[in-house]
Amino acid sequence: MELNELVQLIVQRLEKSKAELKNFFLNSNKEVGVRYCYLDDLLPDSIAREIYNRFPTKEKMRFMSSFREKKYTSKKFDDFDPLLRDITFAIQDQKVIRVVEEITDIVHQKPDPSLYAGGLSLMEKGNYLNPHIDNSHELTRTLYRTLNLLYYVNPDWKLDSGGNLELWDKSVKKQVTIISKFNRLVIMETNPWSWHSVSPVTADQNRICVSNYYFSPTSPIGEEYFNVTSFSARPEQKLRRIYSYLDKHLRNFVRIIIPRGLGKVDVYQNKNQK
Numbered sequence: 001m002e003l004n005e006l007v008q009l010i011v012q013r014l015e016k017s018k019a020e021l022k023n024f025f026l027n028s029n030k031e032v033g034v035r036y037c038y039l040d041d042l043l044p045d046s047i048a049r050e051i052y053n054r055f056p057t058k059e060k061m062r063f064m065s066s067f068r069e070k071k072y073t074s075k076k077f078d079d080f081d082p083l084l085r086d087i088t089f090a091i092q093d094q095k096v097i098r099v100v101e102e103i104t105d106i107v108h109q110k111p112d113p114s115l116y117a118g119g120l121s122l123m124e125k126g127n128y129l130n131p132h133i134d135n136s137h138e139l140t141r142t143l144y145r146t147l148n149l150l151y152y153v154n155p156d157w158k159l160d161s162g163g164n165l166e167l168w169d170k171s172v173k174k175q176v177t178i179i180s181k182f183n184r185l186v187i188m189e190t191n192p193w194s195w196h197s198v199s200p201v202t203a204d205q206n207r208i209c210v211s212n213y214y215f216s217p218t219s220p221i222g223e224e225y226f227n228v229t230s231f232s233a234r235p236e237q238k239l240r241r242i243y244s245y246l247d248k249h250l251r252n253f254v255r256i257i258i259p260r261g262l263g264k265v266d267v268y269q270n271k272n273q274k
Helices: 001-017 019-025 045-053 082-091 094-104 240-259
Strands: 038-039 062-066 067-072 119-123 130-131 144-152 163-169 175-178 183-190 196-198 207-216
Touching: 001 019, 001 082, 001 094, 019 163, 045 082, 082 119, 082 196, 082 207, 094 144, 094 183, 163 183
Parallel strands: none
Antiparallel strands: 038 183, 062 067, 067 119, 067 130, 119 207, 130 196, 144 183, 144 207, 163 175, 163 196
16 A cells, blocks of 8 residues: 555545535534544555554553653654555645645645654553643744644544543533544644543553644634643642643743753654655
8 A cells, every 4th residue: 555545545535524524623612612523434444454453562662651641652664664654644645634624724734744743652551641732833833733633543442442532621621532443533623722631541452543733834823822732630630730730831931941842852754865
């Protein structure tokens, strides 16, 4: 399966459901204030299962472990099966972006070939991602993050498997759950109040996701703003909420003083590009 074939399949599937997805997205913010939609059966079942079968094991990925999250991530595509790189960058193809713009009414969107905060992720039993809002920009701070596209390839996933996407209201008290269902693509907007999380995985299975972000030179709220990835906690985690609040302000302060932050910037570098 070549990259162009994947792009064609994704575009055809999105086009087929474009009107339904647009209506879903534009009218989805009544519960928590975050617009989103999702499409099942994005790719033929056999291709989705191949992506799952070729996914790297956790031993080949980077383990992120803190009070904020526990998950495995990687964007070292040159070390993995080419299909994993192809499905990731197929979702970033201009043809796919154009259809997504028509679905969301968000224009001037651009891909992120560096995969800043994107790439592959794996969660095993007990892993989680606490409520957070994403970094507002890409690495250069010239483009605003506008959309988060999440493609799940974990077979036989159910609500009680845990590891499901949760969208929250501004106070992080009320939420909507979207099951991380096999072969499902979720499209959600990102802005200063698009709080979201992944519930703790309870199944003895791996939750597997291909993540992409779109960016735009235009602010999604019509005015300039900046924030680092900022965490809160679940409503019952009151002490962790206090800690997260302090952590958020400290990390924002550091990024004002040191724009690139203190840690190593993890971006994709294609070894085949000159």
